[in-house]
Amino acid sequence: MWQLADCTLDSRLLIGSSLYPSPRIMQEAIRAAGSSVVTVSLRRQQAGARGGEDFWAALRALNVRLLPNTAGCHSAREAITTAQMARELFGTHWIKLEVIGDDYNLQPDPFGLVEAARELIAQGFEVFPYCTEDLVVCEKLIAAGCRILMPWGAPIGTARGLLNPYGLRTLRERLPGISLIVDAGLGVPSHAAQALELGYDAVLLNTAIAQATDPVVMAAAFRHAVLAGRLAFEAGRMPERDLAQPSTPVVGTPFWQQQ
Amino acid sequence: MSEPEIQVICNGERKTLPCGRSLAEVLPVLTSACDFAVAVNEEFVPKSAYRAYRLTDGDRIELVVPMEGG
Numbered sequence: 001m002w003q004l005a006d007c008t009l010d011s012r013l014l015i016g017s018s019l020y021p022s023p024r025i026m027q028e029a030i031r032a033a034g035s036s037v038v039t040v041s042l043r044r045q046q047a048g049a050r051g052g053e054d055f056w057a058a059l060r061a062l063n064v065r066l067l068p069n070t071a072g073c074h075s076a077r078e079a080i081t082t083a084q085m086a087r088e089l090f091g092t093h094w095i096k097l098e099v100i101g102d103d104y105n106l107q108p109d110p111f112g113l114v115e116a117a118r119e120l121i122a123q124g125f126e127v128f129p130y131c132t133e134d135l136v137v138c139e140k141l142i143a144a145g146c147r148i149l150m151p152w153g154a155p156i157g158t159a160r161g162l163l164n165p166y167g168l169r170t171l172r173e174r175l176p177g178i179s180l181i182v183d184a185g186l187g188v189p190s191h192a193a194q195a196l197e198l199g200y201d202a203v204l205l206n207t208a209i210a211q212a213t214d215p216v217v218m219a220a221a222f223r224h225a226v227l228a229g230r231l232a233f234e235a236g237r238m239p240e241r242d243l244a245q246p247s248t249p250v251v252g253t254p255f256w257q258q259q
Numbered sequence: 260m261s262e263p264e265i266q267v268i269c270n271g272e273r274k275t276l277p278c279g280r281s282l283a284e285v286l287p288v289l290t291s292a293c294d295f296a297v298a299v300n301e302e303f304v305p306k307s308a309y310r311a312y313r314l315t316d317g318d319r320i321e322l323v324v325p326m327e328g329g
Contacts, residue, residue, distance in 0.1 A: 016329030026327075041328025044270040044321065045292055056294065056325045069328045077301065084303035085296035085323055156329070206329035 002201060004037070004179055005094070005126045005148060007065065011035050012196065013226045014067065014181065015219070016206025023058035025215055030062055033209065033219035039067045039096055042086055067128065069096040074109070076116035083120055095120060096150070096183075096204075097129045105155040110137040114144050121145035130183050133167035135174060142178060149178055150204060153195065154185025157207045161191035165198065172199045189218075189225030196229025197237065265316040276314065283309035292324045 001008055015035040020026035030038060038059065059066075068086035073079040076099060083095040099116055101109025108131050117127045121144060129141050133151040141149060151171060154160035162168055162182070172180060182195040183204040192203045203226060212218035263278035269289050276285050282297065282304060297304045298321040304312055314320075 016327075018327040018329045020327075039328050041326045042296065042323040043326040045290055045295070045324045046270075052324075052326075055327050059325075071328055081298050081301055081303050084305075085298060085321075088303075088305060089294060089296040089323070089325060 004202070009036055009065075011037075011223070011226070012202040012230055013192070013222055014039065014202055014204035015209065016204070017055070017059060018206055019210035020215055023054045026055070026210070027058050027062060029209055029215040029219040030064065032216045032223065034223045036064050037067050038062070038064045039069055039204065039206065040090065041069050041071050042082065042089055065094075066090045066092055067094050067096050068092065069130075070098045070116075072100070073098060074100050074112075076112045076119070079112070079116040080119055083116075083125060084123075087125070093124055094126045094128065097127050106157075107155065108132060108152075110134065110140070113137075114140045117141055117146055118144040128181070133164050133171055135167070135170060138171060138175060138178075142175070147178060148181065149175070150181045150183035152184040153182045153191060153203075156184040158185050159187025159208060160185055161187055162194055162198075165194070168195070168200070169198050189221045192222055193225040193229035193232070196226055197232045199233050202226075265314060265318075267314055267316075267318045267320055269320040270322055278316075280314065281310050282312040282314060285314060286322075289320070290322050290324075292322075295322055295324050297322055 001010060011034045013033050013035050014037040015030055015033050016039045017026055068090045070079040070082040073082055079097060079099050086095060087093055097116055099109045099112035101107050113129050113131060117129055120127050127146050128148050128150050129146055130150050131137055138149050153162045179201045181202045181204050182200050186192055186205045187208050195203050209215050209219045209222060264275050265278050267274050267276055299318050
């Protein structure tokens with residue numbers, strides 16, 4: 001059990017609801033992941049679009065905590081209005097705040113992010129900012145009132161894992177009282193385990209599960225990886241060394257002759 | 260004599276609506292969804308304000324529904 005904002009959770013795996021082959025597979029994958037927090041979005045109603053009534057019915061049947069996002073917003077103003085609509089539509093004050101600064105790699109705009117976070121927190125939101133691992137930007141978000149940060153591992157959908165472990169480790173060391181969640185860029189379960197081994201509180205991912213050949217089995221794999229990573233962090237890893245050191249006792253080695 | 264009309268943009272599409280109607284009166288024409296949220300001219304309009312909110316010519320309405328997301 002761990003504490004995320006005002007909520008006590010079992011799972012340290014937060015999961016997205018997008019890009020699954022069907023609503024039924026989405027449901028099965030979320031169950032297999034053991035996740036109790038699921039991200040959602042809001043979009044214009046369009047006939048024949050992905051999502052829709054089937055998706056929404058399938059998600060509601062899971063009885064999970066929803067984390068709406070502001071995906072696609074390019075300014076603080078857009079993100080604030082989207083968050084306000086999400087609060088009413090989904091009945092939650094949680095918001096995954098995305099303000100995109102660059103369309104090529106979907107890198108967050110740190111200036112818009114801080115501006116929007118400050119305003120939304122003043123309006124009573126619990127803000128989960130999707131940010132980079134830049135320590136100074138993260139400190140500005142904390143000064144704006146954030147108590148949760150979600151730095152990327154790699155750009156969204158790239159499956160490259162933790163591109164800057166040093167930067168992520170630095171965040172963990174410098175911000176011990178903040179809930180840190182690696183969001184985006186994970187591709188395989190070992191990436192999630194690595195994040196948890198660094199002391200991150202959780203991971204949030206979507207595409208790595210939804211686009212796997214078998215999303216349900218991959219969801220189970222991520223669930224085990226997150227558990228393994230967290231246990232490893234709590235156990236405390238051995239220090240790295242430059243030189244080899246035998247694990248088998250040297251004393252009493254047969255055939256050893258003192259010269 | 261025909262009823263006065265206004266032109267609005269709803270989710271990017273031009274719509275013609277009767278003049279002087281509240282948002283609560285025109286929303287059934289604009290959507291069949293049960294769960295939705297609304298912004299007009301990039302400002303959120305809460306459900307509690309639908310009855311009092313009068314649309315005017317040129318308003319830009321965003322009408323959004325739950326969707327999958329990452």
